[in-house]
Amino acid sequence: MRLSWLPPLERIVRVQSARPLRVLLVAALTVILALASASRLELRTALGELLPRDRRSVQVAEEVRARLPAVSTLTILVEGRDLDGLRRFVDALAARLAAADGALVGRVDAGVQEARRFVADHALLYAERERLEAAAAAIDARYDYEIARRAGAWLDDSVAPPAVDEAKLREILGASEAARFDRYPGGYYLDQEAGRIVLNVQTPVRPGDLAGTAALRGLVDEAIAAVDLAAFDREAKVRFGGNLLTAAETYRQIRDDLTHVGAWGAGLILGVVFLYFLRLRALLAMLLTIGVGVSWTFGVAALTVGYLSSSTGFLFSIVVGNGINFGIVYMARYLEARREGGVEESLLVAHHQTWRATLTAAAAASAAYGSLMITEFRGFQHFGIIGASGMLLCWLATYAFLPSILSLSERLRPLEKTSPALRRYARLYGRPFALLATRFPRAVVAAGASLTLLTGVLAVRYLLQDPMEYDMRAIDSDRKRSEAREVGKIADRLVGRRGQDALAIATQRVDQVAPLVAILEARRAAAPAGAAPFERVVTLDSLLPRDQPAKVALVARMANRIRRARAQGHLDEATFQRLEPQLAAATRALTTADLPEAMTRPFTEEDGTVGRLVYVVPTVGRSLWDGHYLITWAESFRRTELPDGSVIHGSGRSVIFADIILAIRADAPRAILASLVLTLLIVGFAFRERRLGVLVVLSVLLGLVWTLGVTAIYDSQWSLGLAGLAPLRLNFLNFVALPITIGVGADYAVNVMQRRREGATAEAVRETGGAVVLCSLTTMLGYLALHLSDNRAIRSFGAIAAVGEVACLLTGVLLLPAALILAERRTVARRANEDAR
Secondary structure, X not given: OOOOOOHHHHHHHHHHHHOHHHHHXXXXXXXXXXXXXXXXXXXXXXXXXXXXXOOHHHHHHHXXXXXXXXXXXXXXXXXXXXXXXXXXXHHHXXXXXXXXXXXXXXXXXXXXXXXXXXXXXXXXXXXXXXXHHHHHHHHHHHHHHHHXXXXXXXXXXHHOOOOOOHHHHHHHHOOOHHHHHHHOHHHEEEEOOOOEEEEEEEEOOOOOOHHHHHHHHHHHHHHHHHHOHHHOOOOOEEEEEOHHHHHHHHHHHHHHHHHHHHHHHHHHHHHHHHHHHOXXXXXXXXXXXXXXXXXXXXXXXXXXXXXXXXXXXXHHHHHHHHHHHHHHHHHHHHHHHHOOOOHHHHHHHHHHHHHHHHHHHHHXXXXXXXXXHHOOOHHHHHHHHXXXXXXXXXXXXXXXXXXXXXXXXXXXXXXXXXXXXHHHHHHOOOHXXXXXXXXXXXXXXXXXXXXXXXXXXXXXXXXXXXXXXXXXXXXXXXXXXXXXXXXHHHHHHHHOHHHHHOXXXXXXXXXXXXXXXXXXXXXXXXXXXXXXXXXXXXXXXXXXXXXXXXXXXXXXXXXXXXXXXXXXXXXXXXXXXXXXXXXXXXXOOOOHHHOOHHHXXXXXXOOOOEOOEEEEEOOOXXXXXXXXXXXXXXXXXXXXXXXXXXXXXOOOHXXXXXXXXXXXXXXXXXXXXXXXXXXXXXXXXHOOOHHHHHHHHHXXXXXXXXXXXXXXXXXXXXXXXXXXXXXXXXXXXXXXXXXXXXXXXXXXXXXXXXXXXXXXXXXXXXXXXXHHHHHHHXXXXXXXXXXXXXXXXXXXXXXXXXXXXXHHXXXXXXXXXXXXHHHHHHHHHHHHHHHHO
8 A cells, every 4th residue: 555645744644653552641631621621611501691792782781680679570470369359478488578678579469559549549540531521511501500400490390410429439539640559459460260379589690690599599488488378278378470480490300301302312323333334443443532532522612602592502513413423524534544554554545535625524524614793693603703712623534533543443453454344335325325426426416406496496495584583482492391481370360461572671860751652652653553662651640630620620620619518518428438439549640750659650760760761662463573573672772862852772582582683694694604705715725626525515505506406496385285294494592504405515525525535426425425415414313403402593494404314425425426437438438539549
């Protein structure tokens, strides 16, 4: 066997072969350091972690949180049969919690009792002005009648106006502001039919703070035990919910999901590696090598990124599936060379004949991941950093330590000659592709062209029709029964949307509130019919009665008539005593200083300032799970310029989610283009033969087109009717599969073309095809393992990425070789004809 290599490469291989223990000791030390670094990685599931920290919506959301005394809710749902007992229990528990640690309990919301009493006490001012005018007119008419009757001027008592007592006055006034409290029996968040009552604990503990959540739960449990629920209702039970618990539940679910998916992914990948090589030493060598690469990857991630998010946590199985490919190619070539030579010589052959192709593939994959770093989406940036470094580190781990692992294993037990049966078995992976490419090249090329035309049309149509996913439920988790979420839904019905979904906007000064509200209301009024961006705007002033000066004047007129009627004997004392408190309470206009603490509490900031907060309530009948409405709602209050030139920004979870959708729409084309350009440059540099480089890039482009086309078919209504498949839209996780497909998919065509330099196309597919197919299988299994996730967005990423793998494998190992074989045969035939002439 004649070898040709650079002297530095020879020296490296000789050191790796001659001193394997020293080399592996270095590997062990680096792994220990990497794992120590990786152990500091924490999982953060907050949406804000996916956007840049300098993004306005993220900054504003943080500023608003800092000003609110409570940012989370722990909902306590009590179910029982004794409604009176439930009310008394809630009163006792609320009193106990209100006196608890203020660092855990911001405020306790047991109902609207104070607000209900206040509005009832000032019912005349809260009544509609038109109804109040009707009541005043009725009192005037009755007063005039009594005067006329006393004077003998009223001739027909059959048409006398009705007497105005408390009941008549209530009938005239009809529904007032107080009627909105009718849904709360006795002022409690109570469902009398189901026997349920809710108490909300507003807490400064932030969602995702597991220690704080556990501390608050412990405090609440102690309070419930001290109050003794059984003393109020022996059959009652307590359940918990609220965004504080759902955040903790989401964290645990994502953490368990990542562990589950990672373990299965690694197991499947190593299993298919063993099935290919059928050697335990090969499996162990692969395991040790990829273990070093993955350890380095996440050790570096701890230093560069610092944490894992919902978009990067599942990278473990992907890095394993992609990163093990370099070792597979190296191992396959080593075993092939080992059949003819010694250990050191075989290592040299494996190094020399694979390093360029695998480094090109690693660089292309790294560039594909790295293309995500140019996006604005922080989740993508971190995905790109970890993925890009992971590909290069796994390649480096392979060529730095796999030779020493193989050398040491040969010293412990020399490798037996591969039997002809085992060699034939290994070739089975690539043989079908070689068979189709060599025997039916014309048919393969024709089928490839037809498929390209079909998928190209479908891909263009798919992209032009906006492939983004706007149904947020479609990218949520398929959660099993969640008590916290069930309790949350019950609380939503009992408490109301304003208390659950309204988003706070923080102004800098109280005088900014009125102009801000005027502009927001004008935006709502300007919206087309049925498309209002929000239901209403709630401020501290909006809790006061409207048209108070006119109402005070009307009430003064009514009071004058009623008092004169009493003095003249036209009104009995008992009726007067019932009307007098209402009249006295409406002698002046109310101010925010008159409002009870329970009503001003939502507008009170951490520093005690009152009145600068404005709440925007979502439109009734519109869901915050609808991405289209989410964007509309967010845009309606995201930025408001006031007449004095000051600007008020609004933000929160909904605005951040809307920004994520908008960021994907803007970043997707840039990332795909960057991945394509970088891959083109890398392949062009690796293949000095321009024709081979062009063919590799063309193969990757066809794979991308096929991927989009198949995704379009999967997404179509046709697929729904035929196979019961759910639509497949692009979202904040699966979008990254497209730029990654470009770089990772180049691996297969690169390896086949690199081997073709040393022989015929058919032989390159037969010899290298098996290892390339195995590389694709490992990567594919890394993606398919994501289908074990409970999260639909992660599963959709696995689906698109797996389709991309199949597409790039077929173009690189079947269509490209078939086209080359067809071209070679035409060249041979043309030369034969020329020679015959």
